[in-house]
Amino acid sequence: MKYQGVLTKMQTEFLEPIQYYLVFENDFINVNQLLNKTITMEFVGYQCLSCGLNKEIYRQGFCKSCFFDAPQAxxxxxxxxxxxxxxxxxxxxxxxxxxxxxxxxxxxxxxxxxxxxxxxxxxxxxxxxxxxxxxxxxxxxxxxxxxxxxxxxxxxxxxxxxxxxxxxxxxxxxxxxxxxxxxxxxxxxxxxxxxxxxxxxxxxxxLEFPVSKYPEKPKSLNIKKEQSYTGKLVGVKGQYFIFEDDTVFNIRANEGLVVSITVI
Incomplete structure (x- = not known):
């Protein structure tokens, strides 16, 4: 199964454990259902959270001009x-x-x-x-x-x-x-x-987070640099994906990036 969309802060439900959702324009993923499954993430492009254009993200999900102009920034x-x-x-x-x-x-x-x-x-x-x-x-x-x-x-x-x-x-x-x-x-x-x-x-x-294995030495994934990453998702905490090989991916820090996610 394949999903594609612009990353925004995961939406959550305060349950035991907390439920996480990635919401795209035409689809959403209950991230808890991906736990202990192997997924591939690929970098596709950019979509500024203010102007919506395919312009490189500067900070907080905004392109440079919107970061200095938009009231949300x-x-x-x-x-x-x-x-x-x-x-x-x-x-x-x-x-x-x-x-x-x-x-x-x-x-x-x-x-x-x-x-x-x-x-x-x-x-x-x-x-x-x-x-x-x-x-x-x-x-x-x-x-x-x-x-x-x-x-x-x-x-x-x-x-x-x-x-x-x-x-x-x-x-x-x-x-x-x-x-x-x-x-x-x-x-x-x-x-x-x-x-x-x-x-x-x-x-x-x-609060109780859906994590089956915590990383011993977390290493942050730069999806723009790597372009693609495949790993087994073993937890979600804060706004981070946690993978079995200690790779972690901060959804919040990558807002405005367009990615595809394939469940293998």
Missing amino acids: GEWIMRPELSTAHLGKEDRDLAYEKEVQLQPHIVYLANSSNVKVGVTRKTQVPTRWIDQGAHEAIEIVEVPNRYLAGITEVALKDQVSDKTNWRKMLKNEIEDADLAEWQQKLKDFIPEEVKNYFIDNSTETH
């Missing part, structure tokens, strides 16, 4: 503290920025390779934690806009990491942490204007 996406829609100030498209920024956001702790702090829209819980390969997570504050979430994350980054070690996450080198204890410990470092949004009695969420 504004700097506030990666740095929420730069959000300005609450002030009525436009970055690239105020209507879009209001829609995304002026809605409830969560600042959370997630444990994937280590305890880290992060920001997501409330509607993206627990999707964001799944995408990061976190096996447990907890909410710290719920605020009404992205800016307040951003300044909270900046304040807490001095106390706890904001990065995931992707190799440790994929190797499943995890240490259970008492996230509720961490949440209370960080309470004093929350900015004054956010303190009233602190979530008391927040509970941990636990």
